[in-house]
Amino acid sequence: MFTRSLIPDREPARSPGRESARSRTMRAARQALRVLAAELGTPAGPGTPLFGNVHSRWLRRLPYIVACAFTVILLPSTGTVLSNYGMSGGLAVWLVGGLATAQTVPLLLAVTRPLQAWWVIFAADILCAMALTGADRIAGRAWPWPPPVVIGYLVLMLALSLRERRRTLMAVWLTTGVVGLLFAPVAPDRSHSTGVLLFVLTGVLLLMGAILRERGAVQRKLLEQETISEAERARRTLLEERARIARELHDVVAHHMSVITVQADSAPYRISGIPKEAQEEFGAIAATARESLAEMRRLLGVLRSEEAERHHGPEKTPQPGIGQLPKLVEGTVRAGVPVELALPEELPALEPAVDLSAYRIVQEALANVVRHAPGARTRVSVTATADRSRLTVLVVNSAPPAPSAPLETGGTGHGLIGMRERVRLVDGSLDTGPLPDGGFRVAARLPLSALPLSAKDSATA
Structure with missing residues (x-):
């Protein structure tokens, strides 16, 4: 005979530390599984x-x-x-x-x-x-x-x-x-x-492949750094050369232009009895010198500007264009060259590069007439094609009215080279050469919209 206890059996108390360790282990295992799934997926x-x-x-x-x-x-x-x-x-x-x-x-x-x-x-x-x-x-x-x-x-x-x-x-x-x-x-x-064999061989191959991949990545980074260093050195060399040119222009050309301006402005006060026409001529000389000096200073600012080279941003001062051709022709006429200017009634909308190139071509052509054929009758015309796709800039001068020694006898040809470079940059064409009557002709055909650099590179490639 036995007696049944009415007192229920008590479960052994669990240690709080043991329960905490088990929960931490389960939490770490779940976290590891989540990370494993994330990496594998x-x-x-x-x-x-x-x-x-x-x-x-x-x-x-x-x-x-x-x-x-x-x-x-x-x-x-x-x-x-x-x-x-x-x-x-x-x-x-x-x-x-x-x-x-x-x-x-x-x-x-x-x-x-x-x-x-x-x-x-x-x-x-x-x-x-x-x-x-x-x-x-x-x-x-x-x-x-x-x-x-x-x-x-x-x-x-x-x-x-x-x-x-x-x-x-x-x-x-x-x-x-x-x-x-x-x-x-x-x-x-x-x-x-073969479980252990595959485990070992897998580890070896993964390690070898990872080493090869990281080695290739390091080599690519070194090559990129070398390329960047070479580009930086070339850029630094370019900036140094630009700074040297800017110093030479400032020390030589800008100095002489300043002297010309001062002398032309002060001539009526230093020399007595100058006729009114001569005073006006001195005033025109001073104004032209000041304008040239302003453009020289703008050019110096561009040459010294590292930001303009880095971002190819727009220049801070407005560039001359076809709209300034009447003023340019007026200055040439005062220099003793009869010039006739023909412009369209409505000037077409031009890209800044095309507008500047047209102005510089006319400027250089008129400067050549002043230097090599003083007094020659000259005609400047700017016309657009019927379909408004191209612009024709024509500068034609006749032979000088009387045989006379040119103002400059030792031309370097840099002016014509500069005109060809400007025309090529906007994907245009240039035709220059002497005429049978002893004159000279400069004809430039420019697109009304400049061809983007990337498109031009791909076309020439």
Whole structure:
């Protein structure tokens, strides 16, 4: 006879410290699984092919050639090996064909998207290992990863290591090892385990591929730095040369122009009895010198401006254009050259570069007439084509009215060279040459809209 206790049994009290440690462990495990899933589900970048940035065409095709070669070799060999394991007859034939295809064909996808290819191939490898667990002739054979599976997986690891981040590679490696360990307790009798072998070989290939990828990245960065350094040195040399030219212009040309201005302005006060016409001439000389000095200062500012070279920004002072041609012709007439100017009633809208080029061409042509054919009758005309696509600038002078020595006898030809360079920059054409009557002709054809630099480069290329 026994008595039943009416007092309920008490559960042993759990230690708060033990419960806290267990919760911390579970929390850390969940966090690790989230990180692992994030790394395995996030590719490193867009699906650009491996070696897609190299210049050699053969190197760009090499990943496709290797992937095709391994796919062609491993597809039939995987099916043959699985059949030798005892998976043959009936539905097993279809299973073998599906597994072999899923384990090899995604190698072609690995050229552009290796992480997505890994998901497909690794899932097929796991299904294959589970199917081989009950195979008839597995004794004495490799399991869970048959030899063709190991080879295809290592090829995939090489492609993966050349593309993905370190953390993704680590996640893939650990996942491979964990799955191999999970298969160990259910290994068939008398089979040779390849879980550790694949784990070790995968780690070696991932490490080698990551080293090669980082080495290539370092070399590319060094090459970029060298290119930047060379460009910086060339830019510094250009700025130094511009500063030197600006100093020479300031010290020589600007100084002389300032002297001319002062002398022309002070001539009526220093010399008595000067006729009114001569005073007006001195005033015109001073005004022209001041205008030239202002343009010289603007040019000096451009040459010394590092910001203008860096951003190609607009110059702060307005540039002369066709609208200033009457003033230019007036100054030339005061210099003793009869000039006739013909402009269209409505000036077409011009790009700043075209407008400036037209003005400078007329300016240089008139300066050549003053220097080499003083007193020659000159005609300047600016016309636009009927379709408003091109602008024609024509400067024609006759022979001097009387034989006289030119103001300058030793021309350098820099003026004509400068005109040709201006015309070429706006994608125009220039025709210059002497006339039968002893005169000279300058004809420039300019587009009403300047051709963008990129389009011009591609057209000339």
